[in-house]
Every structure is written in structure tokens, then in C-alpha cells.
Amino acid sequence: MEISTENQLVVSTSKKMLKKRVARELFNGLLFASPVLLGFLIFVIGPVLYTVFLSFTKYNIVSAPKFVGLxxxxxxxxxxxxxxxxxxxxxxxxxxxxxxxxxxxxxxxxxxxxxxxxxxxxxxxxxxxxxxxxxxxxxxxxxxxxxxxxxxxxxxxxxxxxxxxxxxxxxxxxxxxxxxxxxxxxxxxxxxxxxxxxxxxxxxxxxxxxxxxxxxxxxxxxxxxxxxxxxxxxxxxxxxxxxxxxxxxxxxxxxxxxxxxxxxxxxxxxxxxxxxxxxxxxxxxxxxxxxxxxxxxxxxxxxxxxxxxxxxxxxx
The missing domain is CATH 1.10.3720.10 (MetI-like)
Incomplete structure (x- = not known):
């Protein structure tokens, strides 16, 4: 029983270490990729979504967009x-x-x-x-x-x-x-x-x-x-x-x-x-x-x- 308990502890500890390692690698990967991801979100996805929004409005820069539906x-x-x-x-x-x-x-x-x-x-x-x-x-x-x-x-x-x-x-x-x-x-x-x-x-x-x-x-x-x-x-x-x-x-x-x-x-x-x-x-x-x-x-x-x-x- 003692051996079995020790094995369970070792397995549990290994799983926790593996999860931490995966989480750390994911964090590091996202950190290094963040300039590209942020650039894509800000300069591509953002303008696209804003264009879709403006398509339902009347907008001439001078005044605020006015929603006009279709x-x-x-x-x-x-x-x-x-x-x-x-x-x-x-x-x-x-x-x-x-x-x-x-x-x-x-x-x-x-x-x-x-x-x-x-x-x-x-x-x-x-x-x-x-x-x-x-x-x-x-x-x-x-x-x-x-x-x-x-x-x-x-x-x-x-x-x-x-x-x-x-x-x-x-x-x-x-x-x-x-x-x-x-x-x-x-x-x-x-x-x-x-x-x-x-x-x-x-x-x-x-x-x-x-x-x-x-x-x-x-x-x-x-x-x-x-x-x-x-x-x-x-x-x-x-x-x-x-x-x-x-x-x-x-x-x-x-x-x-x-x-x-x-x-x-x-x-x-x-x-x-x-x-x-x-x-x-x-x-x-x-x-x-x-x-x-x-x-x-x-x-x-x-x-x-x-x-x-x-x-x-x-x-x-």
C-alpha cells in the first residue's frame, strides 16, 4: 500500500510539472508571437469589424456615425x-x-x-x-x-x-x-x-x-x-x-x-x-x-x- 501511495504521488507530481511546463511554453510562445498577433488584431481584424459597423451607418467624418440599418x-x-x-x-x-x-x-x-x-x-x-x-x-x-x-x-x-x-x-x-x-x-x-x-x-x-x-x-x-x-x-x-x-x-x-x-x-x-x-x-x-x-x-x-x-x- 505504501509503495502504491508513493507511486501515485510521483505520478501526480509529474502531471503537475508537465502542466506547468506546457503552460510556461504556451505563455512564452504567445509572448514572442504577441507583436504579430497584436498587429493582426489591431490593423486587420479591427478595421474589418469597424468597416462592417460603418456599413450600417451614415457617416461623413464630420458628424458621429448614425445607425441606418440596411x-x-x-x-x-x-x-x-x-x-x-x-x-x-x-x-x-x-x-x-x-x-x-x-x-x-x-x-x-x-x-x-x-x-x-x-x-x-x-x-x-x-x-x-x-x-x-x-x-x-x-x-x-x-x-x-x-x-x-x-x-x-x-x-x-x-x-x-x-x-x-x-x-x-x-x-x-x-x-x-x-x-x-x-x-x-x-x-x-x-x-x-x-x-x-x-x-x-x-x-x-x-x-x-x-x-x-x-x-x-x-x-x-x-x-x-x-x-x-x-x-x-x-x-x-x-x-x-x-x-x-x-x-x-x-x-x-x-x-x-x-x-x-x-x-x-x-x-x-x-x-x-x-x-x-x-x-x-x-x-x-x-x-x-x-x-x-x-x-x-x-x-x-x-x-x-x-x-x-x-x-x-x-x-x-
């Missing part, structure tokens, strides 16, 4: 705001073309940069370089290049007797022009695709060569299926970023001509910081969040049947 959402969704739905349409037009175009462009550029060619490192740096240039600066440069009367692009087209364009100065060409400009900053996508291509096992290509496969068959039956997870990732990130496009239309077009490039975030920005309708601006921000959330959910919903992950057969 009035801001009704104002936007009912079409009473003459600029909201045109901004939504312009944004969907831009997103639905720019994202697939960016995926296709960056994927095939990554395939070319993955080939064993002379100066490959230099070409990789050239295609990534535009990402480093600030968007505002590159937007001003593109604005000069695409100026209809004395821009360099139209000058080159005239030199080769090719048709010129109004580019950013026409309702019909402004969105396609912004889409073309968006391909300028696909460096991050290219790098991610390149990393994925380098992880494709070479024996898959060798096996296809033995069976008499050509380059196109390698692309269709090996490269694209094995890169499907990377394509999925870049597509999701691309849609999220495209819905939040702001700098290019703000710097180059100010939403014009005739509001043809009045994208969603530009509308949100002007509604809040130009017209001081922070309640309506916050409501539009919440709606944008819900739109992005819906698209992301749809992508993940269908990803299981479209995306291949290495080793997923083993998990089954």
Missing part, C-alpha cells in the same frame, strides 16, 4: 446609385478576361523560361522586373506610351502601316487596354508556374517519349495535369487581386472615358474619400468581400474534380 445596402442593390452597377459590370468585364489571359500568358512564358536556352537567367529577370516597379510609376509610363496622338505605340504602328488605336481614350478599348497592361505585371505568376514546372518528374516525359509522344502531347498529358494545382492557386489569387484593381484605372483613366473603366475599388474609394459617404463605401466593401468569398468557394467546390495533387491516390 439602408446603405438597399441603396446600392436597388440601383438608386447610378454608378454602382456600371462599376460592377466594368469590374466583371475586366476580371473575366484579364484573369484567364494572365493565367494562359504566364503559364506559357513559364514553359519557355523552363527550357534549356542560352541566357535563361537574364530572360527570367526581365519578365520578373515589372513586378518590382511601383504600379503608379509603370501606369504613368504606359499612359505616355499609349497616348493616341504622340504615343510611342501608335508611332510604331504607323511606321509599319498598321492600324492605330485610341487605347485608353475610347469607351470600347479602355478595358481591353487595361487587360493588356495587366499582363505586364504577371511576374509573380510566372515565378510560381516556373517553380511548379521544375517539380514535374522527368520520367513522365521520358515515358511519353518512349511511346512516341510529341511536344503537344507532353503539354496536354503531362505538363498541364501535373501543374493543375499551381494553375488553381494562381487562378484563385488572380481573381482576388483582379477584383481589387485600383491603381491602374485611378492613375491612367480616373474611371473614364464615360465611366467605362470605373472599376469597383475606384468607386469604393471615391464614394468614401471624395464624397465622404463612408457608410455607402463600407457597404460596398462588404459586398465586394462577399463576391470574392463566393468566387473562392465556387473554385474550391469544383477543385476536387479538376485539380490533381501529388500523392492523392495514397490518401484514398
Amino acid at each position: 439602408d446603405n445596402y438597399v441603396h446600392l442593390l436597388s440601383g438608386k446609385d447610378a454608378f454602382y452597377y456600371p462599376a460592377v459590370r466594368a469590374t466583371f468585364y475586366y476580371v473575366m478576361i484579364s484573369v484567364p489571359a494572365g493565367i494562359i500568358f504566364s503559364f506559357f512564358i513559364a514553359i519557355l523560361l523552363n527550357m534549356k536556352i542560352r541566357g535563361r537567367t537574364i530572360f527570367r529577370a526581365i519578365f520578373y522586373l515589372p513586378v518590382i516597379i511601383p504600379l503608379a510609376a509603370s501606369s504613368v509610363i504606359w499612359l505616355w506610351l499609349l497616348q493616341p496622338n504622340f504615343g510611342v505605340v501608335n508611332f510604331i504602328l504607323e511606321t509599319f502601316h498598321l492600324p492605330t488605336s485610341l487605347w485608353l481614350s475610347s469607351d470600347g478599348t479602355v478595358i481591353p487596354t487595361l487587360i493588356l497592361i495587366s499582363l505586364w505585371t504577371t511576374g509573380n505568376m510566372i515565378v510560381i508556374f516556373l517553380a511548379g514546372l521544375q517539380n514535374i518528374p522527368s520520367h513522365l516525359y521520358e515515358a511519353l517519349e518512349v511511346d512516341g509522344g510529341n511536344s503537344f502531347q507532353k503539354l496536354v498529358y503531362v505538363t498541364i495535369p501535373m501543374s493543375s494545382s499551381i494553375i488553381f492557386f494562381n487562378t484563385v489569387i488572380g481573381f482576388i487581386n483582379a477584383f481589387q484593381t485600383f491603381v491602374q484605372p485611378y492613375v491612367m483613366t480616373q474611371g473614364g472615358p464615360n465611366k467605362a473603366s470605373y472599376l469597383y475599388v475606384l468607386y469604393l474609394f471615391r464614394e468614401g474619400f471624395q464624397f465622404s459617404n463612408f457608410g455607402t463605401s463600407s457597404a460596398s466593401a462588404v459586398l465586394l468581400f462577399l463576391i470574392i468569398l463566393l468566387f473562392t468557394w465556387v473554385f474550391f467546390k469544383f477543385s476536387k474534380s479538376l485539380v490533381y495533387y501529388e500523392g492523392q491516390e495514397d490518401r484514398k
